Amino acid sequence: MRKFIFYMIIQSFILNVRSNAQVDAHYTQYYANPQWLNPAFTGLIDGSYRVTTNYRKQWPAIASALNSQGLSGDIVLPNNFGLGLTIFNQKTGDGGYQYTSAYLSLSYQVHLAEHQILSSGFQIGFLNRRISSMNFQFGNQFNPTIGYDPTLPSNEIFAYPSATSIDGSFGLLYFDGDPDKSFNPFLGFSMYHPTEPENHFVSNADGNKVAARYSFHGGFRIRLNDRVNLFPNAIYLSQGGVNEIVGAISMNLKIDDNKDFIVGGSYRINDAIAPNIGLHFNRITVGFSYDINTSQIKTGSTNNGGYELSISFTNAKKIPDTKFICPRL
Helix, strand or coil, X not given: CHHHHHHHHHHXXXXXXXXXXXXXXXXXXXXXXXXXXXXXXXCCCCCCEEEEEEEEEECCCCCCCEEEEEEEEEEEECCCEEEEEEEEEEEECCXXXXXXXXXXXXXXXXXXCCCEEEEEEEEEEEEEEEECHHHCCCHHHEECCCEECCCCCCCCCCCCCEEEEEEEEEEEEEEECCCCCCEEEEEEEEEECCCCCECCCCCCCCCCECCCEEXXXXXXXXXXXXXXXXXXXXXXXXXXXXXXXXEEEEEEEEEECCEEEEEEEEEECCCEEEEEEEEEECCEEEEEEEEXXXXXXXXXXXXXXEEEEEEEEECCCCCCCCCCCCCCC
16 A cells, blocks of 8 residues: 555656646755755855765655655855756666756855855756656556556556756855854745756657746854854745745754754644754764654655755865855754
């Protein structure tokens, strides 16, 4: 039954050829995957380069769960520029569906005041989706006597088992990085797939497009004392008529000059509660979060929405500069 529920979910994404709601994967630790959230984050680091990797396993209690992996890197360039590269891959556990994308990012920062910065960024790259229809179960293969019968024809015609499109994104980000303030705001906007490229599998799916994804995100750094910082933040995501609203808060507790302990949680409205924990040491940040489903899908997932791991490394900065105030998870 759980495997049947999973395939119904997957098919609602990739086989409903008249719908634009081909929704990208999401991350619970969205600030730990900055180039996925907003290309304007490219090069905004407390150092000269950063490398980040992310892994997410969604609905692990369901057979053939979705696995998502991300790898990105960015560097600081002269004259307020930043350059980055990000690669993303998502696939089902049995390999029946796979989504891969790769983007080159470029950003530019304008100093509105000594510590107030407006960053703009854009990406260009490609996305590819591929399926192996032999790994899926279809309604036409259901035998009322014995259940699923793989010998029955699916009657599904996949003219394009692999589809590739040129793609991109753009975004803006404002933040106040004044280290002497106790209250530092940050606010951003981004749009991915702005041209809504065609990317379909079946021959009668002309006009089926990858819907644009846009987000509004922001929050505050609140310094309680020299050891404790709070980061309340929120994000609104929308793609193809599907919306996601998240409220989150994290606390950074300074252990010593090279170590921070991070703890917090988030709530996706009508979807999940996600506690998280992390550690920052020697310029490495490790974060772990766990989604607990609160929506109707909790029956099939047994409340297990998924877990996520993020690891990032930022090298030592070359010269003293303004430290970007932003939550690590």
